[in-house]
Amino acid sequence: MNSLRNKLKLGLSLAVLMAACWPVYAHHSFAIYDRSKLLTLKGNVKSFQWTNPHCVIWVLVQPEGGGEPQEWSFETTSPGVLTRGGWTRNSVKPGDRVAVDFYPLRDGSHGGGLSAVTLADTGQKLTASFGEKAELK
Amino acid sequence: MNNLIRGSALAAMILAAFAGVALSPSDAAEPPAKDPINPPPTLRDWQALAKLPDFGGVWTPVISDQVAQERSNPPPWNAQTAKQIEHMYAEEKAGRPFPVIDHCFPTGMPSYMLITHNAFELLVTPGRVTLLGEGDGNRLRRIYTDGRPHPDDPDPSFHGHSIGHWEGQTLVVDTVALLPEVYLAVNEAVGVPNNGDMHIVERIHLLDPETLADDLEITANKLLSKTWKTTRKYLRQRSQKYDIVEGVCEQGSYNEGVDKDGNSIFVPIKFHNGVPVGSDSK
Numbered sequence: 072m073n074s075l076r077n078k079l080k081l082g083l084s085l086a087v088l089m090a091a092c093w094p095v096y097a098h099h100s101f102a103i104y105d106r107s108k109l110l111t112l113k114g115n116v117k118s119f120q121w122t123n124p125h126c127v128i129w130v131l132v133q134p135e136g137g138g139e140p141q142e143w144s145f146e147t148t149s150p151g152v153l154t155r156g157g158w159t160r161n162s163v164k165p166g167d168r169v170a171v172d173f174y175p176l177r178d179g180s181h182g183g184g185l186s187a188v189t190l191a192d193t194g195q196k197l198t199a200s201f202g203e204k205a206e207l208k
Numbered sequence: 209m210n211n212l213i214r215g216s217a218l219a220a221m222i223l224a225a226f227a228g229v230a231l232s233p234s235d236a237a238e239p240p241a242k243d244p245i246n247p248p249p250t251l252r253d254w255q256a257l258a259k260l261p262d263f264g265g266v267w268t269p270v271i272s273d274q275v276a277q278e279r280s281n282p283p284p285w286n287a288q289t290a291k292q293i294e295h296m297y298a299e300e301k302a303g304r305p306f307p308v309i310d311h312c313f314p315t316g317m318p319s320y321m322l323i324t325h326n327a328f329e330l331l332v333t334p335g336r337v338t339l340l341g342e343g344d345g346n347r348l349r350r351i352y353t354d355g356r357p358h359p360d361d362p363d364p365s366f367h368g369h370s371i372g373h374w375e376g377q378t379l380v381v382d383t384v385a386l387l388p389e390v391y392l393a394v395n396e397a398v399g400v401p402n403n404g405d406m407h408i409v410e411r412i413h414l415l416d417p418e419t420l421a422d423d424l425e426i427t428a429n430k431l432l433s434k435t436w437k438t439t440r441k442y443l444r445q446r447s448q449k450y451d452i453v454e455g456v457c458e459q460g461s462y463n464e465g466v467d468k469d470g471n472s473i474f475v476p477i478k479f480h481n482g483v484p485v486g487s488d489s490k
Contacts, residue, residue: 123342
């Protein structure tokens with residue numbers, strides 16, 4: 072029973088952590104991303120998918136060892152929530168040089184949950200963690 | 209005198225006629241119209257809305273309170289369901305969240321009110337209260353407040369059949385006819401299908417001018433040992449940046465592209481375990 076309670080406690084702690092950072096995860100839970108690791112990758116934006124239920128920044132990343140650029144996807148919340156956080160569908164454009172802070176997929180696939188993106192040309196940093204702001208008003 | 213008698217006789221006839229209309233036993237037994245109509249609203253119908261509490265506008269769920277409710281007031285799961293729930297919490301903790309909503313079906317009721325992180329817009333019109341959702345497909349609830357009963361044999365649906373009435377400042381909503389596949393979920397990774405016969409009663413009211421509360425009573429005999437009572441809160445968003453935007457869920461599965469003829473088309477995205485991944489992924 073204690074073990075069940077502990078499991079529930081851990082699960083709920085995780086849920087609290089997630090809810091504090093991710094306002095919207097319709098379509099799937101963001102527990103798919105490893106939130107204990109915050110990584111950074113640099114690359115060139117291929118496209119910015121401005122869609123529901125989640126927006127995605129697609130980035131071409133040059134592997135350290137050379138070779139063809141690899142395509143990565145960085146998923147974030149919905150257009151409605153991003154708009155309320157100051158983003159527009161043109162905040163990130165194809166060809167932009169960016170540094171992406173993200174929580175990686177646990178299986179090592181080329182994808183992650185977006186934490187922030189910094190535009191190299193302007194230094195502007197756009198964050199995607201609006202969680203409770205809307206509630207606090 | 210003659211006039212008086214004549215007048216009394218006329219009055220008696222009129223009374224008898226009215227009495228006949230009101231008391232006719234055949235009327236009491238009259239079945240409802242086979243093809244009822246939605247009558248055009250009158251000025252009085254619109255004026256009556258002004259006396260109701262102000263529910264209209266965009267509302268966002270209080271997510272921190274959702275989590276607090278999940279922790280402090282979990283559903284009274286029966287023993288069999290509790291095992292499944294325990295397993296789902298463990299899977300979520302291990303980074304393998306169960307895909308309660310990993311598709312573009314509507315989350316349905318009661319998830320619409322319980323676990324959504326999306327805004328909804330509420331409209332109060334004569335005979336109807338309507339909730340319009342956002343991010344995962346502009347989900348929609350229709351609550352009939354025109355006095356109609358539930359249909360005798362309603363088609364099951366994701367949001368069920370909802371009828372409502374006002375008790376003072378509170379909208380009382382009764383929902384039946386939910387698809388058995390629709391989840392009773394406590395978060396986006398923990399929930400089970402209701403498996404049939406779920407019944408939801410809601411009492412929706414203002415806690416203060418800008419906070420809406422939904423007191424839910426959920427009866428799901430296949431899952432719960434007794435009726436689960438819980439409350440969810442929503443904050444009114446007056447800023448126009450909260451105006452609801454189109455949310456076509458399936459659009460998220462496609463990127464914009466151009467075909468060989470130069471036409472703009474949607475190009476399917478590669479997904480892995482429900483999330484979009486780059487083309488060089490494992």
